[in-house]
Amino acid sequence: MFLVSGSLTYDLVAVVVTALAGLVIYYKWSFTYWKRRGLEYLEPSIPFGNSAKLFTAKCNFAEQFAQFYNEFKRKGLKHGGVFMFARPFYIPVDPAIIKNIMQKDFSHFVDRGFYVNEEVDPLSGHLFSLEGDKWKNLRAKLTATFTSGKMKMMFETMANCAKDLDDLTNQAAISREDLDIKEILARFTTDIISSCAFGVDSNSLKNPDTQFRYYGTRIFQNSAWENFKNLVQFMFPPKILDAVKFKTTKPDVADFMFNLVKKTVAYREKNNVYRKDFLHLLLQLKNKGKITDEESVVANGDKGKEIALTINELAAQVFVFFAAGYETSSTTMTFTLFELSQDHNLQDKLRQEINSVLAKHNNQITYDAIMEMTYMDQVINETLRKYPPLAFLNRKCTTPYDVPGTNLHIEKGTMVVIPILGLHHDDEYYPEPSKYDPDRFSAENKNSRPSFTWMPFGEGPRICIGLRFGMLQSKIGLTALLSKYRVTLSNKTKTPLAMDTKSFITTCDTGIWLNVAKLD
Numbered sequence: 438m439f440l441v442s443g444s445l446t447y448d449l450v451a452v453v454v455t456a457l458a459g460l461v462i463y464y465k466w467s468f469t470y471w472k473r474r475g476l477e478y479l480e481p482s483i484p485f486g487n488s489a490k491l492f493t494a495k496c497n498f499a500e501q502f503a504q505f506y507n508e509f510k511r512k513g514l515k516h517g518g519v520f521m522f523a524r525p526f527y528i529p530v531d532p533a534i535i536k537n538i539m540q541k542d543f544s545h546f547v548d549r550g551f552y553v554n555e556e557v558d559p560l561s562g563h564l565f566s567l568e569g570d571k572w573k574n575l576r577a578k579l580t581a582t583f584t585s586g587k588m589k590m591m592f593e594t595m596a597n598c599a600k601d602l603d604d605l606t607n608q609a610a611i612s613r614e615d616l617d618i619k620e621i622l623a624r625f626t627t628d629i630i631s632s633c634a635f636g637v638d639s640n641s642l643k644n645p646d647t648q649f650r651y652y653g654t655r656i657f658q659n660s661a662w663e664n665f666k667n668l669v670q671f672m673f674p675p676k677i678l679d680a681v682k683f684k685t686t687k688p689d690v691a692d693f694m695f696n697l698v699k700k701t702v703a704y705r706e707k708n709n710v711y712r713k714d715f716l717h718l719l720l721q722l723k724n725k726g727k728i729t730d731e732e733s734v735v736a737n738g739d740k741g742k743e744i745a746l747t748i749n750e751l752a753a754q755v756f757v758f759f760a761a762g763y764e765t766s767s768t769t770m771t772f773t774l775f776e777l778s779q780d781h782n783l784q785d786k787l788r789q790e791i792n793s794v795l796a797k798h799n800n801q802i803t804y805d806a807i808m809e810m811t812y813m814d815q816v817i818n819e820t821l822r823k824y825p826p827l828a829f830l831n832r833k834c835t836t837p838y839d840v841p842g843t844n845l846h847i848e849k850g851t852m853v854v855i856p857i858l859g860l861h862h863d864d865e866y867y868p869e870p871s872k873y874d875p876d877r878f879s880a881e882n883k884n885s886r887p888s889f890t891w892m893p894f895g896e897g898p899r900i901c902i903g904l905r906f907g908m909l910q911s912k913i914g915l916t917a918l919l920s921k922y923r924v925t926l927s928n929k930t931k932t933p934l935a936m937d938t939k940s941f942i943t944t945c946d947t948g949i950w951l952n953v954a955k956l957d
């Protein structure tokens with residue numbers, strides 16, 4: 438072996454010292470990025486930049502970005518810069534800038550910056566993560582699966598799951614047992630989404646140990662290593678991630694989802710099965726290239742063509758509907774009931790609306806009845822303000838951009854984070870932000886606030902495609918419960934709630950327990 442100093446130990450020390458010195462120089466240079474562009478920034482440190490709290494599990498991503506928002510806002514700034522490790526991130530604070538990025542100048546910020554590799558990790562090729570024209574084309578095709586007509590079509594399947602929810606709540610009321618509402622509602626939305634997206638009755642309300650419930654939980658529960666891996670995709674260029682065959686989907690989750698979708702698709706194609714769900718619409722896209730009102734999924738004689746979607750693309754969309762659709766709505770209902778269980782005036786006001794509307798509809802939970810409930814909208818909107826399930830949004834600059842009204846030039850590839858939690862808790866827009874007050878969303882109060890200060894579903898062309906579905910299932914669950922039961926917070930619930938510091942979704946660390954009493 439060739440030794441420079443004549444000693445292996447000295448040579449190794451020299452290599453390590455040189456590598457470390459190189460790394461420090463790289464960091465120091467990277468940390469001048471925002472200064473060189475004349476943007477105020479928060480002082481970073483090696484190695485985490487401004488994200489040390491994330492790695493010591495002191496707060497979650499949303500809380501971290503809200504803290505950045507608050508610091509810039511306190512200094513009276515419209516925007517600012519931070520560093521995650523050595524990588525610069527741009528944080529807009531002024532709603533006018535946010536509006537430009539998300540809507541007016543969206544063509545500069547089409548991508549989210551998530552890593553996608555459909556070859557080695559087919560489930561990563563879903564609508565949430567796809568980029569550029571691939572995203573645009575898929576979004577255009579999938580929009581037809583979320584129209585109000587399609588929601589009406591699926592309504593019955595959704596409302597059926599409310600019967601199991603009622604049964605379980607009734608049992609708790611009779612036996613006077615505390616109800617772990619966070620868990621029960623996660624099982625309720627798991628049943629709805631598995632039925633509507635996979636076309637499979639998961640029955641997890643009746644049986645909590647189903648595979649659907651297990652893998653549904655698994656999607657969001659990350660070990661420290663898995664959390665770190667989530668960040669890695671933003672830290673390294675795609676070429677390096679390609680070289681190491683990096684996967685964002687957990688292998689066990691991918692196996693479960695893939696096998697189930699393939700089996701169900703094969704069965705439906707073989708038997709030309711019609712079911713009122715997303716899978717039917719996706720199968721029409723796959724086999725016929727468009728969504729029609731026909732009940733068949735394959736033309737006579739054809740077996741499983743791939744016209745507008747491949748089987749892998751179809752599976753990836755089923756996966757994202759499941760992942761994006763069940764936890765977001767179940768936490769929305771959970772936090773609503775948490776708040777209403779402590780404020781019986783608000784609870785009674787909502788119940789009054791529910792019951793007077795249901796009375797007009799034969800006491801049945803129908804699509805039209807749900808659509809009539811306006812105070813219900815205010816209540817859910819306030820929950821989504823106080824506890825936005827997805828409380829930070831990211832965009833990647835895809836073509837260079839001059840931020841209007843400032844001297845800042847944003848380079849292609851720059852990561853942007855919209856700090857939703859910060860905006861929703863800003864007392865300039867929401868006085869006493871920790872107070873739960875659905876009146877903030879009366880028509881008059883809503884119109885008095887600047888736009889782009891309430892964005893639980895995001896905004897612009899990349900706004901949540903499942904908004905209608907999410908609102909509908911949340912309203913069905915709340916209607917089923919509040920029309921028949923009074924809820925009170927059990928003393929088993931630890932308050933103030935401690936938020937989960939490892940989750941991407943806003944959720945609390947412990948259970949939320951309610952006492953339920955059946956109304957006469």
Ligand code: HEM
Pocket residue numbers: 564565566576757758759761762763765766769821825826827830831892893894895896897898899900901902903904906907908911
């Ligand atoms: C209360 C319920 C829900 C909330 C709060 C919510 C929130 C969000 C947010 C904040 C985004 C990002 C938007 C942006 O970047 O501007 C998003 C995107 C998305 N959501 Fe939802 N969501 C909910 C329910 C659902 C449901 C039920 C589904 C599917 C069945 C769904 C599917 C998606 C998909 C596929 C995207 C990616 C859209 C794209 O990039 O084109 N979501 N959602």
